[in-house]
Amino acid sequence: xxxxxxxxxxxxxxxxxxxxxxxxxxxxxxxxAGDLFCSEExxxxxxxxxxxxxxxxxxxxxxxxxxxxxxxxxxxCNDVTYAGFLLSNATADxxxxxxxxxxxxxxxxxxxxxPPSYDIKDYILRKKWSKMLTEFRTRIxxxxxxxxxxxxxxxxxxxxxxxxxLGVSSLSLWILTVSLIFSTxxxxxxxxxxxxFFYYASFTTLxxxxxxxxxxxx
Numbered sequence: 001x002x003x004x005x006x007x008x009x010x011x012x013x014x015x016x017x018x019x020x021x022x023x024x025x026x027x028x029x030x031x032x033a034g035d036l037f038c039s040e041e042x043x044x045x046x047x048x049x050x051x052x053x054x055x056x057x058x059x060x061x062x063x064x065x066x067x068x069x070x071x072x073x074x075x076x077c078n079d080v081t082y083a084g085f086l087l088s089n090a091t092a093d094x095x096x097x098x099x100x101x102x103x104x105x106x107x108x109x110x111x112x113x114x115p116p117s118y119d120i121k122d123y124i125l126r127k128k129w130s131k132m133l134t135e136f137r138t139r140i141x142x143x144x145x146x147x148x149x150x151x152x153x154x155x156x157x158x159x160x161x162x163x164x165x166l167g168v169s170s171l172s173l174w175i176l177t178v179s180l181i182f183s184t185x186x187x188x189x190x191x192x193x194x195x196x197f198f199y200y201a202s203f204t205t206l207x208x209x210x211x212x213x214x215x216x217x218x
Contacts, residue, residue: 053087081110083133096114123155
């Protein structure tokens with residue numbers, strides 16, 4: 001019973017909006033990783049960063065402002081999660097996404113708008129994402145080492161909902177499923193209350209696994 005109640009809760013909290021091009025845009029917070037939740041608030045921050053990038057490209061700041069903008073540039077020159085999109089002229093219909101990639105055995109996560117042409121769960125190949133980061137770092141005059149470091153980044157993963165599968169791997173999921181089926185078959189002939197209770201619990205859990213983990217309707 002508890003798995004079904006949990007499934008209903010997830011369904012009610014999986015709010016979203018289908019855009020004109022068929023892509024999905026989340027209209028509520030969703031978990032990206034750890035304690036990082038993505039929401040529409042990330043859009044305004046992204047657009048502000050786009051304006052900052054234009055200033056850095058043109059070096060349109062006074063000597064008094066140099067230290068401030070150099071610190072901002074340092075942060076952008078080290079980013080591997082969303083910086084590659086900052087030259088793409090993002091619009092308000094870009095859905096906020098959970099973005100993550102790896103560099104030197106470290107994982108990096110961020111919430112930022114991504115082009116709606118990507119699926120709800122998608123990725124950008126390592127070669128393409130590395131090229132986008134290299135172009136971005138070159139445009140804002142990052143150091144040579146920072147530009148070279150962009151070539152070592154892995155593929156960029158893009159997700160707009162249900163980005164964390166409750167810590168259950170595919171192998172563990174199938175082992176659990178097979179175990180439940182086998183246990184149910186052993187107890188299916190029992191007429192006492194324990195047999196019926198276990199049968200009911202196994203049945204509802206299997207439905208939960210099928211709907212939430214395999215069918216993935218939301």
